[in-house]
Amino acid sequence: MSEETARGAPAGDPGPDKKIPEEGVHPRGKWANNKEFILSMTVSVVDLGNIFTFPYLCFRHGGGVFFIPYFVLLVFCGIPVFFLETALGQYTSEGGVTAWRKICPMFQGVGIASQVIVSYLNIYYIMILAWTIFYLYNSIKSPLPWSTCDNVWNTDLCHSHLSIFANPHLFQPDSNWSFLNNVTSPDYFEDTLLNETESLLHGSTPEKEFWTNRVLRVSDDMxxxxxxxxxxxxxxxxxxxxxxxxxxxxxxxxxxxxFTATVPYLLLLIIFFRGVTLPGAGEGLRYYLIPDFHVITDPGMWYDAGMLVLYSYTTCTGVLTALGSYNKYKYNCYRDCLALCCLNSATSIFAGFVVFSVLGFMAFEMNVPIYEVAASGPGLVFMAFPRALSLLPGSSFWAVVFFLMVFFLALGSQFVRVESLATAITDLFPRHLRRRCAREILVLVITVVCFLLGLPFVTEGGIVLYHLIDSYGGSATSLLIITSVETIVIAWVYGADRFYDNIEDMIGYRPFSLLKYCWLFITPLICGLLLLFNLAHTFTLVVFGYVVGAWATAVGSLLMIIPLICIPAFILVSLYKDSQNMTTPSSDLRQAWPHKPILTLCKYVIFKAQGQPNRRADETNEKIVIEELNRV
Structure with a gap:
């Protein structure tokens, strides 16, 4: 018997907000209206990955042909997992940990694993927000500090695009740069200076030096x-x-x-109208859209599409479960999840027009192929785009608009992740953390701890730590394993048909049957294939020429193992505590049709109903339905 039932809560209650709280304990809240839920989900799924990663992957993998694997994996992997996690939160009215404990006690570790990953994200992802604030402050200066080589952080090898236009003869393969040094030895010139010149031609620009020497201030020893x-x-x-x-x-x-969900779209629209009117924009869009069908069989393209879907839809972090848990029980989350998925993908495609129109303009102005200016991640946000903005008339204004957009995107993504962690912890200890001022103190503790843990990221070697946690903390291996376990638990352990019954009880009808078979077979199979591809390809982490050694592999492996080890660890804990009820859902969860089988395939019963109906639960369910209808 659960703790809540022991206190007198009726079986079949759809959420803790229905219970009579203890004295001094605040009831669990709900969204004030549907708009708040939709906008909160929007800021969680529309982030920098949509704006910068998706267009780059389209460019890298055959242009418009990348849409094929993207939408295939979206339908068979992204949408099923997105809806599963959201519906789980709404059904249980619990955060990312206790929702899994109520559905299947032995797999509480799935929720713990997701919170470990979201803790990683809370610590390092906010650095994008810090860098953006730094750039935003410098954007009000004229000229832009990353547009010239006259600053104290610039080196002798720094040459802006104006220098290239003014002295094109110096930027040819056979150019003589000996006037830069007091060296006349031909051997030295050939062995050393030419190598430095080649490095210069490939990126020793004021934008790069502002990023590396002023913002990051990287050193040789990191x-x-x-x-x-x-x-x-x-x-x-x-x-x-x-x-x-x-x-x-x-x-x-x-x-x-x-504010954070709407302002980025307004700013993105402003940049779009400016970008498509620039010279060279058409060439940039051509690189973005024209398909190359020869790469359709490249497994690397399908892998990148799959990981982009999982990352951009914020799966396996508990965010969707936490946000969904604040919905009313009868809310139609299925309809909104489909709409949000369409919004996410539409934003990604639209952002491609913005990014590549600007990159096409930059390539046109600098007279270089567009593949030399295309980049992804921080390189695109903090080097390529600032360089393009510095070429525009009124560059300070456009820099402010751009970095405001990045700021609001990063801020929205960050605070919903912190909200997810705070919700999970609060639901684990409701007696203590739902009291007056307890919530404020909890969030304060989380922010202070994460701030202190984030201080190493603002050191000379901070960018190495950033890439280390980015590569291993929220690694593809972790996300693929957690995604597979989530779908298997819901489909095969809890029962796909029982979960469908729960959803029908909430929204009034059954979702499209494809989702059930995705949870049962297709999504775990896709994740398994992507995981095999990932494990078959190793990589060496190199940051600004600094090769991260064996220590990083050891630390990275530890970061990756910690969340994954939670899953088997809590299975053993559940086995030790109560081996008879390891897969029995909480009696607090409402079961509208307890007689029905929990899993059927082609009308054949695979798993029968787990228990007989509870008369008290039936009476409680009827009372709840009447209350919900009266509220409507």
């Missing part, structure tokens, strides 16, 4: 001992804003998303 106070202040400011966005729970989160 030390993590010296904290840069200006970046630390930007990081502190980022955490202060995140704190006040979520400190009151969904009361403050629901209001913050009105």
């Amino acid at each position: 030390s993590v001992t010296t904290v840069h106070w200006d970046l630390a202040l930007c990081l502190l400011l980022a955490w202060v804003m995140c704190y006040f966005c979520i400190w009151k729970g969904i009361k403050s989160t629901g209001k913050a998303v009105y």
Whole structure:
């Protein structure tokens, strides 16, 4: 018998908000209206990956042909997992950990694993927000500090695009740069200076030097001992804003998303209209869209498409479950999930027009092929795009618009992840954390701890730590394993038909049957194939020429193992505590049709109903339905 039932809660109750709370314990809240849920989900699934990663992968994998694997994996992997996690939260009215404990006690470790990964993200992802604040502050300066080579952080090898246009004869393969050095030895010139010149031609620009020498201040040994106070202040400011966005729970989160979910679209639209009117934009769009069907059989393209879908839809982090848990029981989350998936993909495609129109303009202005200016990740946000913006008339204005867009995208993504972690912890200890001021203190503790853990990222070697956690903390291996386990648990252990019955009880009808077979077979199979491809390809982490050694592999492996080890660990804990009820759902969960089989295939019963109906539960269910109808 669960703790809630022992306190007198009726069986079949659809969520803890229905229970009579203990004295001093606040009831679990709900969204004030449907818009808050939709906007909160929007900021969680529309982030920098949509704006910058998707267009780059299209360019890298045959242009428009990349849409084929993207939409295939979206339908058979992304949407099923997205809806599964959201519906799970709404059905249980619990966060990312306790939702899995109620559905299947032995797999509580799945929820713990997702919270470990979201903790990684909370610590390192906010650095994008800190860097953006730093760039935003410098964007109000004229000229832009990354557009010239006259700053104290620039080296002698720095040459802006103006220098290239003014002295094109110096940028030919047989150019003589000996005037830069007091060296006349032909051997030295051939062995050393030409290598440096080749490096210069491939990226020693003021934008790159501002990024590496001013913002990151990387050193040869990538030390993590010296904290840069200006970046630390930007990081502190980022955490202060995140704190006040979520400190009151969904009361403050629901209001913050009105701004963070809508403003990026307005700014993106402004940049779009400016970008497509620039010279060279058409050539950039051609690289983005024209398909090359010869690469359709490339497994690397299908792997990148699959991982892009999982990352961009914020799966396996508990965010979707936490946000869905604040819905009312009878809310139609199925309809909104499909709409949000369409919005996510449409945003990605539209962002491609924005990005490659600007990159096409930059390639046109610099008279270089577009593949030399195309980039992804931080390189595109903090080097390629700032360079393009510096070429525009009124460059400071466009830089402010661009970095404001990045700021709001990063802020929205960050605070919903912190909200997910806070929700999970609160639901684990409701007696203590749903009291007056407890929520504010919990969020404060999370922000302070994450801020302190993030200080090594604002050192000279901070970018190495960033890429290390980015590569291993939320690794493809972890996400694919967790995704597979989630679908298998719901489909085969809890029962796909029983979960369909729960969804029908909530929204009034059964979702499209394809989702059931995706959970049963297709999604785990796809994740398994992607996992095999990932394990078959190893990589060496290199950051600005610094080859990360064996220590990084050891640390990275530990970061990857920690969340995954939670799954078998909690299976053993459940086996030790109560081996008879390891797969028995909580009696608090409402079962509208307890007689029905929990899993059928082609009308054949695979697993029968787990238990007989409870008369008290039936009476409670009827009472709840009447209450819901009266509210409507």
